[in-house]
Amino acid sequence: MKSEVFLDCGASEEKTLAKKNELIVWLKLTACQRKLYEAFLKSELVHLAVQPKGSPLAAITILKKICDHPLLLTKKAAEGVLEGMDEMLNDQDIGMVEKMAMNLADMAHDDDALEVGQDVSCKLSFIMSLLRNLVKEGHHVLIFSQTRKMLNLIQEAILLEGYKFLRIDGTTKVSDRERIVKDFQEGPGAPIFLLTTQVGGLGLTLTKAARVIVVDPAWNPSTDNQSVDRAYRIGQTKDVIVYRLMTSATIEEKIYKLQVFKGALLRTATEQKEQTRYFSKSEVHELFSLPQQGFDVSLTQKQLQEEHGQQVVMDESLRQHIQFLQQQGIAGVSHHSLLFSKTATQPTLSERCTGQQTSTNVHDAPAPLQGILIRLCCWAAFAVKPKDGKFTAPRNSPSNRIAES
Numbered sequence: 001m002k003s004e005v006f007l008d009c010g011a012s013e014e015k016t017l018a019k020k021n022e023l024i025v026w027l028k029l030t031a032c033q034r035k036l037y038e039a040f041l042k043s044e045l046v047h048l049a050v051q052p053k054g055s056p057l058a059a060i061t062i063l064k065k066i067c068d069h070p071l072l073l074t075k076k077a078a079e080g081v082l083e084g085m086d087e088m089l090n091d092q093d094i095g096m097v098e099k100m101a102m103n104l105a106d107m108a109h110d111d112d113a114l115e116v117g118q119d120v121s122c123k124l125s126f127i128m129s130l131l132r133n134l135v136k137e138g139h140h141v142l143i144f145s146q147t148r149k150m151l152n153l154i155q156e157a158i159l160l161e162g163y164k165f166l167r168i169d170g171t172t173k174v175s176d177r178e179r180i181v182k183d184f185q186e187g188p189g190a191p192i193f194l195l196t197t198q199v200g201g202l203g204l205t206l207t208k209a210a211r212v213i214v215v216d217p218a219w220n221p222s223t224d225n226q227s228v229d230r231a232y233r234i235g236q237t238k239d240v241i242v243y244r245l246m247t248s249a250t251i252e253e254k255i256y257k258l259q260v261f262k263g264a265l266l267r268t269a270t271e272q273k274e275q276t277r278y279f280s281k282s283e284v285h286e287l288f289s290l291p292q293q294g295f296d297v298s299l300t301q302k303q304l305q306e307e308h309g310q311q312v313v314m315d316e317s318l319r320q321h322i323q324f325l326q327q328q329g330i331a332g333v334s335h336h337s338l339l340f341s342k343t344a345t346q347p348t349l350s351e352r353c354t355g356q357q358t359s360t361n362v363h364d365a366p367a368p369l370q371g372i373l374i375r376l377c378c379w380a381a382f383a384v385k386p387k388d389g390k391f392t393a394p395r396n397s398p399s400n401r402i403a404e405s
Helices: 031-041 044-049 056-068 091-111 122-136 148-161 174-186 221-228 251-271 299-311 316-326 349-353 367-384 398-404
Strands: 020-027 141-145 165-168 192-196 211-214 240-247 332-335
Touching (some): 020 316, 141 148, 211 221
Parallel strands (some): 020 240, 141 192, 141 211
């Protein structure tokens, strides 16, 4: 793993791998986005989607697009609403998605809520304010989104600012991709590189960039991690900062919690350490509920601050940069890198076998059975965590003789 690589092979002096700071930037929905989000959750279409024969995935896709930019849901953009969805959807699901998109488009036009501009989307507004700061400081930036439609809106805003940029998505010819990557890595020009997650998230080396913006979270955490690894890989000499944009109290926050849960399961299986749980089972069933605390507060951000606030260690430049981010009207910042740095406290093997945890039940048993029960508890603990220590039991004890007989 990269975390285990310390020396840069071929260098005359010892050199450590560059640091990576992953920041979760919690954004507040604009008034327009809140209006659409609440109206959609209260609509009959969502009620039908959560029925046994409905399609929750279709409704989730609509909510994700509202979080990105309401203009994705106009009639002109409705035909592309299927973009980014699984190919396993049947015809009924596809028809439901199109119906939802057209309904939201009509809703937006009836209320005259949508206006062309950056202020309509909290994500686009934050991206542009961040780019002004990063480009001014001379950084190169990668911007990943799951959909071409969102990249189009970001591209329009970048053009209005007069920035140079490069772009790769599903419509880019394979023969042109190598040239575009080479222009970014070796050319003098564009400080901004726009990429779709599916096309630009694998196989590319873009170490010239030290800043990565992940516009929308994916269900699979490895998808976002692969995007980040375009910049944070062997050969990167600068410290990398990753900005994962998340809207507070929305479907995106709930997707992010599921990402954390999947990551914890992976680490529990591969590292044999019980990871801290960050959500309850009941929260999985609340995907389509309005937040009781409102859209300006992220309960996840508060929870992560309580869990990891004391662990945050930052140099002065990163501290100043986070202060700049917090001045942009956001709900807060979390440190994604610290998510799996804490493990749940588990009793050691010796504690399990001393009878401390079994004393209440074991000592209530008849005397001849107590030794058998204690021995079985020790064997069960050793079977679950065999690497925690070597199991031994006294061979000549009375309880041992009873168990063997």
